[in-house]
Amino acid sequence: MVKLAAALAVMIAGAAAAAPPKRVVSINLCTDQLAMLVAAPGQLVSVSWLAADPSVSLMAEEAATTGLNHGSAEEVFVQRPELVLAGTYSTGPATDMLRRLGIRVETLPPANSIADVRANILQMGKLLGQPERAADVLVRFDADLAAVQPGPSRVAATYAANGFTAGPDSLSADILRRAGLMALSEKLGTSGGKLSLEELVLATPDMIVTGSRYAAPSRAEGVLDHPAFAAIPATRRTVPDRDWMCGLPAVAATVAGLAK
Structure with missing residues (x-):
């Protein structure tokens, strides 16, 4: 009887440890949105205030119906969470405290590929104790990706403020690849980063992909208004930053748009 009681105690303790956390707080824009996709109703206590900003969040409306936080340890602590979700590079002092x-x-790394997006969806399901819900999200994501018809092979340059272009090992480069495109950095054999306007002109990419523009004037974006940039004979495509800033299932739509 003693052994049986001990075994039951272990089983009960294991079941309790595996129970989904009832109060979850997210303090990172990307974990915010993944959590909102996977969490059960009422499981999320709050997400970061950025999740309610439509300029950077694809789920601003959903975030508006959830509590918001500003990522401070004091603010999060009084919400009595059982689990806090953060990004690898989220506010270190707050998470340490x-x-x-x-x-x-628990932290999730940024997604640098479609494979990372899939892995993070499954990991979010595990952390929230919602593997079935995560599996459903993944099935829809894979179906959307499978429906994409890649376009003809062309070279595409992503170009942003301060002449930044994506490296070949980035999520945006993998998205381009899935659409049938090759990132310019991959063609040039560089790791991405700053690309001068002169280098971009000489590279003659087939397509140039730019992101969201700031509402206020920005010197960092001046390069995008330069006559030489406008004169490059390339197909132009705008992808809002929020569409591929985070590794979300919505990147499948970005792949499809670029493929067209």
Whole structure:
């Protein structure tokens, strides 16, 4: 009887440990949106205020119906979370303090490929104790990707403020690849980063992909208004930053749009 009681105690303890957390707080824009996709109703206590900003979030309306936070340890602590979700590069002091206060903090790395997006969806399901919901999200994501018909092979340059272009090992480069395109950095054999306007002109890409523009004038974006940039004979495509800033299932739509 003693052994049986001990075994039951272990089983009960294991079941309790595996129970989905009832109060979850996210303090990172990307974990915010993944959590909103996977969490059960009422499971999320709050997400970061950025999730409610439609200029950077694809789920601003959903975030508006959830509590919001500004990522401070004090603010999060009083919400009594069982689990805090953060990005690898989220506010270190806040997450460190929360851990010292005995709160479970889990981080998800940024997605640098479609494979990373899939992995993070499954990991979010595991962290929230919602593997079935995560599996449903993944099935829809894979179906959307499978429906994409890649276009003809062409070279595409992503070009943003300060002449930044994506490297070949980035999520945006993998999205281009899935659409039948090759990132210019891959063609040039570079790791991405700053690309001068002169280098871009000489590279003669078939397509140039730009992102969101700031509402206020920005010197960093001046390069995008230069006559030489406008004169490059390339197909132009605008992809809002929010469409591929985070590794979300919605990147399948970005792949499809670029493929067209």
